[in-house]
Amino acid sequence: MPLLLGSYAPDLMSKWFVYGIHIGGWDLKASDPVQFHRGWPGVGFTHSLLYGVVIALLFWRLLGSKTWAISFLIGQWAHAITDTGDTVGTMLFFPWTIHIHFGAWAYAGQTGRVTDAAAYFSGLGSVWDAVWIVYGIFSWRVLTRSYFEQHVFTADQFWSRANKYLPMAALLVVYRAAFFYGTSRWIAWTLWAHAVHHYPYDLSWGGPHWVHAAHSKSLSWLQLVGVAAIIAAVAAAAYASRLMFARRGDPRPDAADPQ
Amino acid sequence: MIAAAVYVTVGVFYTDFLLSVFVGAAYLLLAAWLVPAGVRRVF
Numbered sequence: 051m052p053l054l055l056g057s058y059a060p061d062l063m064s065k066w067f068v069y070g071i072h073i074g075g076w077d078l079k080a081s082d083p084v085q086f087h088r089g090w091p092g093v094g095f096t097h098s099l100l101y102g103v104v105i106a107l108l109f110w111r112l113l114g115s116k117t118w119a120i121s122f123l124i125g126q127w128a129h130a131i132t133d134t135g136d137t138v139g140t141m142l143f144f145p146w147t148i149h150i151h152f153g154a155w156a157y158a159g160q161t162g163r164v165t166d167a168a169a170y171f172s173g174l175g176s177v178w179d180a181v182w183i184v185y186g187i188f189s190w191r192v193l194t195r196s197y198f199e200q201h202v203f204t205a206d207q208f209w210s211r212a213n214k215y216l217p218m219a220a221l222l223v224v225y226r227a228a229f230f231y232g233t234s235r236w237i238a239w240t241l242w243a244h245a246v247h248h249y250p251y252d253l254s255w256g257g258p259h260w261v262h263a264a265h266s267k268s269l270s271w272l273q274l275v276g277v278a279a280i281i282a283a284v285a286a287a288a289y290a291s292r293l294m295f296a297r298r299g300d301p302r303p304d305a306a307d308p309q
Numbered sequence: 310m311i312a313a314a315v316y317v318t319v320g321v322f323y324t325d326f327l328l329s330v331f332v333g334a335a336y337l338l339l340a341a342w343l344v345p346a347g348v349r350r351v352f
Contacts, residue, residue, distance in 0.1 A: 058330065167324070223342045224334060231333035234313050238320030238327050246321060 051208050052109065052118040054228050056125025059105065060096040060133070069163040083160040084264040088138050090147045097133055098144030102126035117206055135178060137256060137265045143280055148273050149266035153256050154178070156263035168249045169261040171239045177253060183233050198225050312340035 068087045070079025080086035088094040095101055102123045110119035133140045139151020155175035158166045170176060191197055199218070202225060203209045209221055216224075243249045252258035269277070316336060320327040326336075 054330075163328070164324070219346070220338060220342045223338050227334040227337045228330065230313060230316075230337055231330050234316045235320070235327050235333070238317040239324075241317065242321045242324060 051206060052121035053125040056102065056105075056122035056127075057129050059122070059126050060101075060129045064093045064096065065159075068159050069166070084138055084157070087159055088133075088140060088149065088157075090141060090144065094141050094147075095144045097130045097140035097142070099127060099130060099142055100144055102130065115207070121206075132178070136175065137263045139266050143277070146276070148269060148277075150269075150277065151266050153265075156256060156258055156261050157265075158261045158263055160264055161261065165261060167239055168243045168247065169258050169263075171236075171243045172249050172251050172258040172260075174253055174255070174257065176236070176240065179232075179236050183236060186229055186233070193226055193229060195222055198222055312337060315340065 064087060067078065067080050068083045070077060070083075072078075082089075082092075085094075086092040088097060105126065106119040106123040109122055110116060113119075130140050130142060134142060134150045135152050135154045136157040137151060137153045137155070138157040139149040139153075141147050142150040155173040155178075156169050158169040161169070186193075195218075198221075203213075203221070209225075212221055212224075244251070250258065250260060252260065256263070316326070316333070326332060
């Protein structure tokens with residue numbers, strides 16, 4: 051559940067304002083949807099690694115659950131990193147406000163939800179979704195009742211609390227809902243875009259090129275060096291902490307002191 | 310499978326149905342738990 055929540059967290063409160071909504075006589079929409087969604091000033095920080103860490107620490111502190119904290123972090127990071135695949139990308143290393151972007155598929159959020167969906171499901175973003183659907187199908191055992199009861203139900207207190215109000219059959223439906231939603235949604239939007247409306251597929255890098263995509267500036271060499279330095283520092287810290295924990299857990303008398 | 314087919318069919322012609330995971334979960338609870346449980350109770 052926290053992993054699912056984390057995966058939705060970056061867009062949970064902001065996407066409606068990117069696409070705009072009509073309530074009564076009011077039209078509510080960001081004046082610069084791209085800036086609002088992914089930039090700073092804006093709510094682009096919700097797509098950063100730091101945002102995931104902060105919320106995860108809050109979960110850990112307020113709920114006292116390491117499982118919720120780490121699961122939320124994985125989900126939020128998955129979303130933030132995946133969105134670097136489009137032409138705008140994300141401020142992954144916020145408060146450093148450069149946009150990490152690979153430009154594999156067109157960002158078209160500023161065109162409204164219908165054109166955005168048509169573009170997304172005509173480009174490499176749709177292929178990337180399909181990869182995960184196929185991976186999910188190959189991992190079908192995680193969707194079985196026995197896996198849910200043995201591994202998921204026991205790992206997260208949310209399920210045992212919910213079980214006071216709902217039977218196991220209903221909880222299993224809720225558990226499977228994310229995969230059901232993701233897969234069915236992908237099929238439905240694909241049929242809508244290509245069988246009903248005949249939007250052309252364009253699986254070239256940065257496509258589909260028939261949509262007016264938003265783009266971020268390319269990174270300078272200096273910025274690339276900065277990104278590489280951050281990644282190297284994090285990898286070194288992870289390696290060092292692993293060594294430290296390995297030594298603590300090693301019962302040999304000489305393990306703590308290499309001399 | 311039937312629940313998924315209905316969801317896809319409705320979604321293709323009424324795309325608002327596809328926008329929210331909460332709508333998807335509510336639909337699935339209805340189609341895959343409440344309705345079958347109700348039918349089992351009646352018959």
